[in-house]
Amino acid sequence: MAVQLESEVDFQLQLDNFEGPFDLLLNLIGRHEMEITQVALAKVTNEFLKYVKGLDAKKEIDSASEFLVVAATLLDMKLASLLPQGEVVDSEDVSLLEARDLLFARLLQYRAFKEVASWFHSALDAESERYPRTVRLEEPYRNLRPELEWTTTTEELHDIAKAVFAPKQVPEVGISHLHAPKVSIREQVGIMVKRLKQAGKMTFRQLIGDVSDRAEFVARFLGILELYRIGAVGLKQEESFSEIDIQWQSKDVDQDQLAKLGADYEN
Amino acid sequence: MKTDLSMRAALEALLTVSETPLSIVTLAGALEAPINEVRKEIEALQADYDSAHEGQGRGFQLREVGGGWRLYVRQTHDWGVRQLVVNENPAKLSQAALETLSVIAYRQPISRGQISSIRGVNVDSVVRTLISRGLVVELFQDQDSGASMFGTTDLLLEQLGINSLEELPAVSPHLPDQDNID
Amino acid sequence: MKTDLSMRAALEALLTVSETPLSIVTLAGALEAPINEVRKEIEALQADYDSAHEGQGRGFQLREVGGGWRLYVRQTHDWGVRQLVVNENPAKLSQAALETLSVIAYRQPISRGQISSIRGVNVDSVVRTLISRGLVVELFQDQDSGASMFGTTDLLLEQLGINSLEELPAVSPHLPDQDNID
Numbered sequence: 001m002a003v004q005l006e007s008e009v010d011f012q013l014q015l016d017n018f019e020g021p022f023d024l025l026l027n028l029i030g031r032h033e034m035e036i037t038q039v040a041l042a043k044v045t046n047e048f049l050k051y052v053k054g055l056d057a058k059k060e061i062d063s064a065s066e067f068l069v070v071a072a073t074l075l076d077m078k079l080a081s082l083l084p085q086g087e088v089v090d091s092e093d094v095s096l097l098e099a100r101d102l103l104f105a106r107l108l109q110y111r112a113f114k115e116v117a118s119w120f121h122s123a124l125d126a127e128s129e130r131y132p133r134t135v136r137l138e139e140p141y142r143n144l145r146p147e148l149e150w151t152t153t154t155e156e157l158h159d160i161a162k163a164v165f166a167p168k169q170v171p172e173v174g175i176s177h178l179h180a181p182k183v184s185i186r187e188q189v190g191i192m193v194k195r196l197k198q199a200g201k202m203t204f205r206q207l208i209g210d211v212s213d214r215a216e217f218v219a220r221f222l223g224i225l226e227l228y229r230i231g232a233v234g235l236k237q238e239e240s241f242s243e244i245d246i247q248w249q250s251k252d253v254d255q256d257q258l259a260k261l262g263a264d265y266e267n
Numbered sequence: 268m269k270t271d272l273s274m275r276a277a278l279e280a281l282l283t284v285s286e287t288p289l290s291i292v293t294l295a296g297a298l299e300a301p302i303n304e305v306r307k308e309i310e311a312l313q314a315d316y317d318s319a320h321e322g323q324g325r326g327f328q329l330r331e332v333g334g335g336w337r338l339y340v341r342q343t344h345d346w347g348v349r350q351l352v353v354n355e356n357p358a359k360l361s362q363a364a365l366e367t368l369s370v371i372a373y374r375q376p377i378s379r380g381q382i383s384s385i386r387g388v389n390v391d392s393v394v395r396t397l398i399s400r401g402l403v404v405e406l407f408q409d410q411d412s413g414a415s416m417f418g419t420t421d422l423l424l425e426q427l428g429i430n431s432l433e434e435l436p437a438v439s440p441h442l443p444d445q446d447n448i449d
Numbered sequence: 450m451k452t453d454l455s456m457r458a459a460l461e462a463l464l465t466v467s468e469t470p471l472s473i474v475t476l477a478g479a480l481e482a483p484i485n486e487v488r489k490e491i492e493a494l495q496a497d498y499d500s501a502h503e504g505q506g507r508g509f510q511l512r513e514v515g516g517g518w519r520l521y522v523r524q525t526h527d528w529g530v531r532q533l534v535v536n537e538n539p540a541k542l543s544q545a546a547l548e549t550l551s552v553i554a555y556r557q558p559i560s561r562g563q564i565s566s567i568r569g570v571n572v573d574s575v576v577r578t579l580i581s582r583g584l585v586v587e588l589f590q591d592q593d594s595g596a597s598m599f600g601t602t603d604l605l606l607e608q609l610g611i612n613s614l615e616e617l618p619a620v621s622p623h624l625p626d627q628d629n630i631d
Contacts, residue, residue, distance in 0.1 A: 019363050020387030066387045109385060112438045116373070117365040119436050120427070124360065127428035131340040131348050131466050133327070134286050137534065137581075138521060141284060144531050146540040148582055150608040152547060157609065158618045161551035164568060165620055272502040279508025280526030281533050287574075289533075297533035320454040326461025344462030350479050352466050399562065401571020422571065 021070040022110035045074040073099045183215040189223040189261045196248040204244040226261050275308045288335025333425030367393045375418035376406045457490045470517025491518055549575045557600035558588045
């Protein structure tokens with residue numbers, strides 16, 4: 001699958017050519033012969049997004065989520081650059097700045113390791129052309145080795161084989177890079193229900209006002225959708241990007257159902 | 268007590284028969300000699316080989332690589348040797364493997380998840396390849412997360428032609444601190 | 450035209466890597482040099498090694514054996530070499546060696562790479578040990594991959610006190626197919 005890109009130079013990108021979002025971003029920036037700067041990122045955002053659209057999420061499930069995270073950050077940055085430059089610094093701006101800096105840092109880090117990998121390449125290459133002395137021990141000396149003390153029985157060898165062939169513990173999927181401790185949607189729903197019951201009506205912005213962690217933010221968002229699904233809340237938004245009002249609707253919502261909310265997401 | 272010269276000759280004998288790099292400790296153990304002296308004599312031999320034949324050096328040289336000393340053909344003469352012996356080079360590492368290897372080399376001990384977060388992709392199979400090539404090993408399991416922590420081996424140093432991780436080139440000065448990133 | 454000394458160094462390079470004695474003709478061919486000169490320089494090297502270290506000789510010597518020249522350990526240093534060989538070759542097999550041996554016993558013919566992927570570590574040096582102990586041999590080279598394929602020897606059967614591999618108890622039926630492993 002190939003994606004046609006808008007660019008001075010007409011070129012096509014093969015999906016399989018890129019190892020992850022940073023690889024792609026670096027390549028895009030490189031094609032425009034730019035250094036890694038905010039301008040460069042803004043300039044390649046469209047190309048990057050086009051590429052992400054073409055991602056076969058099923059096939060590349062491992063990396064698709066990483067691409068999406070980067071795409072989301074790029075989009076945020078692009079949006080921010082379109083907004084009038086005010087002095088207001090609210091929590092959203094701050095988190096946007098953080099996301100931007102994080103993206104820069106990770107991209108620079110990736111480039112640094114990519115650069116150093118080329119040193120590894122040439123060092124391994126050069127050393128493979130070197131000739132160490134690897135001459136087998138001369139016959140008389142070979143006989144100097146202490147005689148082999150064999151104490152293993154057939155049964156023991158069999159036991160060793162069984163242990164070696166036994167399926168290894170499946171290596172845990174690398175989720176530690178998600179960094180955040182696991183966030184429970186059930187727990188977040190609990191917090192929100194309590195507040196909504198008290199206030200009756202809140203905006204989504206108010207509901208997430210105390211959240212500093214991206215995972216918690218996501219959990220609350222999903223929680224709201226779940227609450228909406230069982231009819232516990234009503235949602236209203238006047239226009240795109242305006243505040244979302246959340247109305248607590250059911251004073252006698254099924255407590256069992258409420259308690260189970262979000263359980264699907266766990267484990 | 269042996270004179271220095273006879274220890275020097277004994278060291279040459281050991282280096283002649285060995286198929287692997289020999290550490291100073293191994294050499295000292297075999298000769299039952301003090302480590303300091305062994306190191307001094309090894310270095311004297313190295314200098315001797317480098318300065319022989321009126322300064323052009325012998326056809327072999329002593330190199331400290333991957334934690335030990337070993338006789339190598341001097342690079343000047345590789346061309347002649349190439350006609351005589353075939354180097355059995357293992358398959359070349361992929362770009363992904365090289366990048367993963369460099370992340371592990373500079374950031375060890377490091378978990379698969381941490382490598383993934385730097386590279387932006389899943390690295391399980393690449394790490395497996397590096398392990399089976401003997402370039403990377405599992406060092407221990409992290410007490411808190413239970414994650415396997417990986418590091419590089421002496422074989423890697425040997426194949427890079429260096430003796431310690433300190434000989435790795437410095438990474439880009441732009442490189443931010445790990446702590447600030449993940 | 451090379452000077453004598455640089456030819457001498459080039460000869461040293463060839464002798465450093467060669468397992469078998471090299472004939473003057475082979476050496477002359479590799480260096481594209483006249484046979485007479487090669488002979489002269491080889492003999493000069495031999496004298497050089499014998500007289501070095503104030504007359505006691507280097508730890509290695511050049512000997513003409515079976516129609517060719519080869520580097521050997523000088524007999525004087527038997528003692529150190531013996532100690533090294535004993536220290537580096539424990540009488541008992543290590544756990545790693547036993548595990549590798551069991552993989553080879555049950556899965557032969559098998560390549561180093563296949564063993565590595567089952568054991569999850571590099572097995573090059575362990576396989577070398579098993580071969581040098583006569584428990585494992587290279588059976589043939591795989592036609593497609595060119596990889597050396599290994600199997601166990603009669604000596605292993607003898608040590609285990611069995612007559613054939615079929616007497617080894619079968620391993621569990623959960624055993625995944627070879628194809629699924631590598």
